[in-house]
Amino acid sequence: MSNNQQITRRDLSVLWHPCTQMKDHEWLPMIPIRRGEGVWLEDFDGNRYIDAVSSWWVNLFGHANPRINAALKAQVDQLEHVMLAGFSHEPAIQLAEKLVELTPPGMERCFYVDNGSSAIEAALKMSYHSWRNQGYKGKHRFVTLSNSYHGETLGALAVGDVSLYKETYEPLLMEVFTAPSPDCFDREAGESWEDYSVRRFADMEALLAEHHKEISAVIVEPLVQCAGGMRMYHPTYLKLLREACDRYQVHLIADEIAVGFGRTGTLFACEQAQISPDFLCLSKGLTAGYLPLSLVLTSESVYQSFYDNYENLTAFLHSHSYTGNPLGCAVALASLEIFDQDQVIENNRQLARVMAEATAHLNDHPHVAEVRQHGMILAIEMVKDKASRTPFPWQERRGLRVYQHALSQGALLRPLGNVTYFMPPYVITPEQIRELARIATEGIDLATRD
Template identity: 30%
Template structure:
């Protein structure tokens, strides 16, 4: 494939005026960005015609790859029939009703199947809405002091003022004057980085649970409204909780009547080998947020599951006030709903979740093959999500000095070898390929990563 010079030059001209998110803005002024112009299955193609395996499915999200024609056709059909309508003031449209019914039928717990879904456009907005509902619900049931939300170190929940505050990543707070009041922080369930010497994984989980309860008692249970957690912490470094972690956390939340928000923006719709990460980790949330793979990222859409007890309290309060004062212009947009419905049909018809389970051993064993490499301290993952964490001294769990940029170098070398990955803070390299990836493609992905790792080892010897 060859992209025309005109298309390439237009793309580079346009990108000069682009305010790049999550980017070193001065660096991107000097270094031309990689410009992607086409997608084909699990691959993307740049403006010079070079192909790359997209090892991150974009941003954890292009579950069906980058060229699923059925989704494009679903979007075209909807655009021709009803390109836009809203759900405000007692209105609705047929596709938002159909998608709501479908999602409720798929909900992972009885409490959520007894509830409702509210739509927005991104995971950030879904989590922001959950944050607001913690407040609304407790006001509605006569507990106006019960508002604080507990979040975790290295958690990622979005970029609005509220959700960036919930996120436990310092660079998201610096210069933004965040976090806001009302957000509390507890430790990260990452044994490799935070377990004490000689502390077994289950002992580590017990310590974190005790830390949570101690914080609740210190602040006062009557002031704590919610606890938010990703089943697997994605942007924080693909952090898989130790065994028994959630088993010990959830009873504490129930004991003190604290709402549990499961952030499934990354894990929802198949990534862990179940439709929801809540099924994988046996979670029973009161609120559950989804986005990304609900449309395979072809159209922006997010959905927040609201349990029956929360919905009923909100409904009573709205009747008293005269209106439920929340919603977005594009909540439940017909285009997003139509593409989501088609995405869910494809998941079922092609048995995508079953495919993830079949590919999981190949993928996880491929990652584990790097466990003995001198530059790698830890390898972890579940389903089709995983990470390798680099270390200067793997025995001592000593990371590289961040100023050396080892992880960034490794990702650049992978890109040279035709593989797009992502480096997280602490030189953690994340993998999250499209769910349609095959065994042969997994093998090729690992081969390209091995070449990049060898390049990095050689570079470090010469530094």
């Protein structure tokens, strides 16, 4: 029995893995990982895999990054944790100061939580509670986009719209308004991304016009609906949405948990529309893949709506035990220092061009409907019929075939249904990107054979 098999046997006797039908592992081998370095993951048998999806979109600067490791080691000798109610510490203050400086104008207050879903929950509650404190008690509904995803706790799940995650739990969820997504995959032949996104906004405008008195906030994933198949849209939609939210007195929540920190070509996706949301949710890349940490940034005016005498009971009573954990804050600061020192955004633009060039030939593949990209996120969507864009039946799991082939060739390309995507750490090289493109092309050829 190999080392991998021994570890897997132990795993399957005690663990229940996320987002997994565990019965699959009767025939689909699990990959136990012994160590990581840079873009590489290494299993217990010595096989190596390029981590093309950044271990669920969290890793920015490679595994076991020496500079981030050093920051973590230094912090652990100083302070591992202290509650953030009534106490504070230097890493939490420094990180908040840095993020207020880097995020879009008007983001002036940081509220720490634990993970992405928790950040969404906090933002939803903040929005509703802020309106309530100002006397608008009827504003208790939220607007989401079709095909959106914001997490899997009940509040976050309610404002998402990917049926795979949401349908089972529907009876437990609050009701929301759902506007059609500006997802440009659905544009007409010859229609530009911008024109389609403008056209789709008419539906959001109508919804806000009719229901704004009961709407607390609109929540969106700026530019890329990641878990919804890496579907993408034009920044003009965000600009129109910001204007409408101001006009109808509705908050705008930007969920940049997956798309923040350089993923779309700018440090934050909202920058491409030159807008500031009322709430900005961050996690994943915040700590470069090291530790769970998230936060909500908001405006001074929202903060002031809670600032009052204790007896008026207007405080935001929301907490997590590990809120603002010093170790997480320390590695987040180290990650942001790399952005400062290494011209990361500029370097990423060159890597993004390599990605586009290396996969351009797939636009002509008979079973590829679209190759789409925003910065360091590139997605390849397989279909049964290219002309009509008829998808393969989901039960055939064609994307899983690409995944299996990629593993055999030394790459981790975990699919989203029939979508294969690249979302790699920023330390990837042009040569490694070209290798991923070769592997993905072979996998798509194999997966689309009848």
